Amino acid sequence: MESRKKAVEIRQVSKTFGTFQALETVSLDIYDNEFFTLLGPSGCGKTTLLRMIAGFEEPTTGQIVLHGSDIQSLPPHKRRVNTVFQSYALFPHMTLEQNVAYGLENLRWPKDKVRARVAEMLDLVHMSKFARRRPQQLSGGQRQRVALARALAPEPEVLLLDEPLSALDLKLRQAMREELRALQRQTGLTFVFVTHDQEEALDMSDRICVLGDGRIQQIGSPREVYENPANRFVANFIGETNFFDVDVLSVEGDQAKVRTPMGMELTATQKHVRPGQKQATLSLRPEKIGLDDQASGQILSGTITSTNYLGGFTHYVVRVGDADIRVSRRNDLSDTPTLAEGATVKLGFSPAATRVLGQ
Amino acid sequence: MKDFRFWGLLPAHVMMALTLIVPILIIVAVSFATRGAYGGFEFSFSTEAYRQILFNEGWTGELEFNPQYLLIIGRTVILAALTTLICMALAFPVAYWITLQGRTARVILLFMVTLPFWVSMIVRVYAWLIILGNEGVIEKALKLTGLVTDIDTLLFNSGAMLVGMVYSYIPLMILPVFASIEKLDPALIEASHDLHGSRAVTLRRVILPLCWPGLAAGAILVFVPCLGAVLEPILLGGGKIMMMGNLIQMQFGGARNWPFGAAIAILLMVLVMVFLLLNGLRATRRAMEEMT
Numbered sequence: 001m002e003s004r005k006k007a008v009e010i011r012q013v014s015k016t017f018g019t020f021q022a023l024e025t026v027s028l029d030i031y032d033n034e035f036f037t038l039l040g041p042s043g044c045g046k047t048t049l050l051r052m053i054a055g056f057e058e059p060t061t062g063q064i065v066l067h068g069s070d071i072q073s074l075p076p077h078k079r080r081v082n083t084v085f086q087s088y089a090l091f092p093h094m095t096l097e098q099n100v101a102y103g104l105e106n107l108r109w110p111k112d113k114v115r116a117r118v119a120e121m122l123d124l125v126h127m128s129k130f131a132r133r134r135p136q137q138l139s140g141g142q143r144q145r146v147a148l149a150r151a152l153a154p155e156p157e158v159l160l161l162d163e164p165l166s167a168l169d170l171k172l173r174q175a176m177r178e179e180l181r182a183l184q185r186q187t188g189l190t191f192v193f194v195t196h197d198q199e200e201a202l203d204m205s206d207r208i209c210v211l212g213d214g215r216i217q218q219i220g221s222p223r224e225v226y227e228n229p230a231n232r233f234v235a236n237f238i239g240e241t242n243f244f245d246v247d248v249l250s251v252e253g254d255q256a257k258v259r260t261p262m263g264m265e266l267t268a269t270q271k272h273v274r275p276g277q278k279q280a281t282l283s284l285r286p287e288k289i290g291l292d293d294q295a296s297g298q299i300l301s302g303t304i305t306s307t308n309y310l311g312g313f314t315h316y317v318v319r320v321g322d323a324d325i326r327v328s329r330r331n332d333l334s335d336t337p338t339l340a341e342g343a344t345v346k347l348g349f350s351p352a353a354t355r356v357l358g359q
Numbered sequence: 360m361k362d363f364r365f366w367g368l369l370p371a372h373v374m375m376a377l378t379l380i381v382p383i384l385i386i387v388a389v390s391f392a393t394r395g396a397y398g399g400f401e402f403s404f405s406t407e408a409y410r411q412i413l414f415n416e417g418w419t420g421e422l423e424f425n426p427q428y429l430l431i432i433g434r435t436v437i438l439a440a441l442t443t444l445i446c447m448a449l450a451f452p453v454a455y456w457i458t459l460q461g462r463t464a465r466v467i468l469l470f471m472v473t474l475p476f477w478v479s480m481i482v483r484v485y486a487w488l489i490i491l492g493n494e495g496v497i498e499k500a501l502k503l504t505g506l507v508t509d510i511d512t513l514l515f516n517s518g519a520m521l522v523g524m525v526y527s528y529i530p531l532m533i534l535p536v537f538a539s540i541e542k543l544d545p546a547l548i549e550a551s552h553d554l555h556g557s558r559a560v561t562l563r564r565v566i567l568p569l570c571w572p573g574l575a576a577g578a579i580l581v582f583v584p585c586l587g588a589v590l591e592p593i594l595l596g597g598g599k600i601m602m603m604g605n606l607i608q609m610q611f612g613g614a615r616n617w618p619f620g621a622a623i624a625i626l627l628m629v630l631v632m633v634f635l636l637l638n639g640l641r642a643t644r645r646a647m648e649e650m651t
Contacts, residue, residue, distance in 0.1 A: 077554075078555070089546035092569070102551070106555035151553075
């Protein structure tokens with residue numbers, strides 16, 4: 001991974017609006033041909049970071065490097081990056097063709113090459129037959145595709161996508177997810193994708209950068225950020241989980257011996273505990289807990305206080321001592337019974353499935 | 360219900376008929392009447408008044424072409440068009456700048472744009488007499504620079520009239536242009552920059568085309584009253600340079616040729632309607648284009 005060519009380097013960049021610090025000092029590298037996602041709740045600074053790469057905002061401190069050259073002093077129109085805007089921002093007074101050709105004409109491409117490229121791009125997003133239409137005559141999904149074609153046409157070094165799927169309805173969003181991913185593989189282009197939707201991020205990304213409170217919380221592959229969240233923020237933001245405050249007894253490699261409030265001692269997986277850390281948060285994902293006959297490993301006993309049938313899964317809240325533990329059970333047999341509220345159940349989990357988080 | 364619709368609207372219809380349609384019909388009638396021996400008009404059908412716009416009657420009754428009035432009409436259209444263009448060029452940056460201000464500042468600035476309407480038009484145009492007049496602010500300033508020592512007068516020419524008309528009508532351009540710029544989605548400007556468009560390209564290819572409806576509306580609002588301008592030619596043009604408005608006024612006043620005055624008034628109205636129609640057709644075509 002480290003030997004790959006860097007497409008974008010964010011070096012010690014911070015951003016302050018008036019007295020509000022939108023982004024604390026962050027540094028990160030985005031590699032060539034990568035689908036890189038900036039994930040975080042609204043106000044976490046992800047869009048600000050993207051807009052700084054595009055050139056719409058100036059970093060308060062630090063430097064942004066595109067393929068080895070500092071682009072700090074370049075205005076947006078001289079940067080070889082293009083953006084897919086959240087609202088698409090298609091020019092309403094131009095046809096789709098003219099929209100896609102706009103960037104190429106500004107780059108002074110010869111006319112015949114512009115025509116060929118526009119046709120190629122519209123074909124790529126399956127919009128050729130609408131070439132002469134105007135944006136107002138299109139559905140949301142179609143506009144989305146044209147916005148993509150328009151941003152891809154000038155052959156950017158990096159494509160920036162600012163929550164491009166958030167305006168679409170659910171079914172379309174899922175279809176576009178696959179299309180976007182396929183497009184990225186097909187073009188081999190570096191995509192920097194901004195979203196607040198953790199499922200979208202897990203589904204599409206090569207790597208995810210989780211941002212929160214203007215800070216980088218964790219950077220890693222989807223599997224890494226889900227399975228080994230760096231801290232409570234990440235574990236809480238991506239997927240659902242159960243938290244326990246635990247005392248750290250000892251740490252050995254990626255194993256940590258901890259004691260739970262209920263007095264249970266167990267050996268859990270750790271990757272982010274700092275040396276000398278005495279207190280920690282233990283995370284246990286709901287789907288890693290077995291109920292009744294599926295319970296194995298560490299066994300607890302509790303009472304079901306709520307059940308939610310969700311089709312593929314049933315979610316339970318089980319009261320163990322004075323802790324509420326969320327459990328997700330797959331309905332893998334058509335006759336998997338739903339356990340009744342108030343019933344006493346056995347819970348089981350493997351200590352290796354628990355994670356001790358850093359602070 | 361249907362009754363109410365009829366009776367409810369009746370006062371408005373009567374009002375429109377009495378104040379708009381009847382007077383126009385009277386003017387049309389007068390334009391086809393004959394000039395009275397001592398002013399006024401006599402009821403006998405004649406197209407004399409319309410003929411007079413283009414032809415003089417010679418000693419022996421033959422018609423000879425007289426370009427004098429055509430010249431006035433041409434000057435009127437050209438001055439009105441120039442005023443409109445200058446208003447567009449000045450109003451756009453002003454309106455744009457206003458949209459960039461904060462909420463309160465915007466309201467105050469817009470109020471200031473409309474402020475001149477609270478003062479009588481005559482007073483406002485008269486003010487320009489003082490500004491442009493002999494020993495006026497501009498003349499004195501020019502002399503102080505030493506570049507110009509000998510100025511006959513800045514007044515009583517087409518330039519002074521133009522200044523006066525631009526000043527009088529520019530608020531009517533700023534307001535609709537402001538409205539159209541305010542509606543502009545800032546993301547479109549960012550998209551243009553993002554797609555390698557410089558500021559100049561963005562202005563020419565994105566901002567101006569999208570603000571065109573506002574500019575067109577402003578153009579109509581400025582152009583039409585300019586065609587009928589009376590005050591500016593009298594005060595700033597010194598009555599030496601006539602426009603259609605003055606010509607009409609003269610026929611009903613000093614020249615006592617009511618039918619001719621009415622005929623020119625009709626001509627002016629037709630001119631205005633042609634421009635409105637052209638603008639309407641353009642707007643319709645645009646709307647059609649966007650629908651198909």
